[in-house]
Amino acid sequence: MPWIPKFRLKRSIKAALTVVMLFVLIGFVEKKQAGKTCTGINIQIRDAYDTYFINESDVQELMTHSGSEKIIGVPYKNIDIRKLEKRIKSNKFIRECQVYSDLTGALNVAIEQARPIARLIHAAAPDQYISEEGTILPMSERFTARVVLLEGRWIDRLIGQKDWHLSEEGKNFFALLHFIDSNKFWKAQVAQLSVNPSGNIRIHPQVGSQVVEFGDAADFGKKFGKLRLFYKQILPVKGWNRYSRVNVAYENQIICE
Numbered sequence: 001m002p003w004i005p006k007f008r009l010k011r012s013i014k015a016a017l018t019v020v021m022l023f024v025l026i027g028f029v030e031k032k033q034a035g036k037t038c039t040g041i042n043i044q045i046r047d048a049y050d051t052y053f054i055n056e057s058d059v060q061e062l063m064t065h066s067g068s069e070k071i072i073g074v075p076y077k078n079i080d081i082r083k084l085e086k087r088i089k090s091n092k093f094i095r096e097c098q099v100y101s102d103l104t105g106a107l108n109v110a111i112e113q114a115r116p117i118a119r120l121i122h123a124a125a126p127d128q129y130i131s132e133e134g135t136i137l138p139m140s141e142r143f144t145a146r147v148v149l150l151e152g153r154w155i156d157r158l159i160g161q162k163d164w165h166l167s168e169e170g171k172n173f174f175a176l177l178h179f180i181d182s183n184k185f186w187k188a189q190v191a192q193l194s195v196n197p198s199g200n201i202r203i204h205p206q207v208g209s210q211v212v213e214f215g216d217a218a219d220f221g222k223k224f225g226k227l228r229l230f231y232k233q234i235l236p237v238k239g240w241n242r243y244s245r246v247n248v249a250y251e252n253q254i255i256c257e
Contacts, residue, residue, distance in 0.1 A: 039105035053093035117181040134165030152195035172217035215249030
């Protein structure tokens with residue numbers, strides 16, 4: 001049927017014209033915006049997890065190089081927005097950053113902070129945080145995150161590796177940290193993880209005097225299931241100070257001493 005190719009051709013032409021018009025419109029808006037002057041800076045820091053490592057003043061200093069570069073009153077054609085985003089993201093506490101101008105001429109900055117899920121304790125060096133994405137963050141003078149504490153040479157060696165949380169050795173341990181952080185009960189109960197050179201974990205709880213021999217991070221879901229049974233069914237009967245050590249490292253066993 002001869003009308004089918006003709007119909008398809010018309011649709012292709014319309015689609016091409018739509019794309020062209022869209023680019024023309026974008027170009028017009030960008031050209032119009034470039035002629036405007038920055039009237040102000042609006043900074044939004046998302047603190048969805050009550051994390052306060054940075055504030056608006058910190059972001060302003062990053063944007064202006066501690067006040068040496070002016071932004072307000074400068075034409076947008078002289079402002080490199082991508083460069084500003086890169087400069088802001090140089091701060092390790094900033095996970096994501098989006099900078100854009102609005103129709104009023106204001107420069108808007110949307111910040112999402114990195115969120116820690118564990119704190120590394122070092123004997124001869126400053127402590128550090130592990131973020132939910134596996135990046136290592138420095139300590140902050142402004143804010144201390146309430147997260148599980150980690151210590152042991154095994155951990156120091158592990159996080160010294162590139163993409164440690166993606167390695168075969170690190171995957172389970174990183175998943176374990178996420179599990180603790182995302183579980184309301186365990187986040188409140190697990191105070192510290194000590195890891196020996198073989199990768200075996202010892203849990204120090206917030207409540208109770210028992211030290212938990214956990215084994216390595218493999219099958220951590222099953223092990224926490226046994227440990228929950230210990231807290232819910234054994235301790236209420238025997239008493240919270242009855243045992244000094246509990247071992248959940250072995251399959252289908254809970255050893256209490």
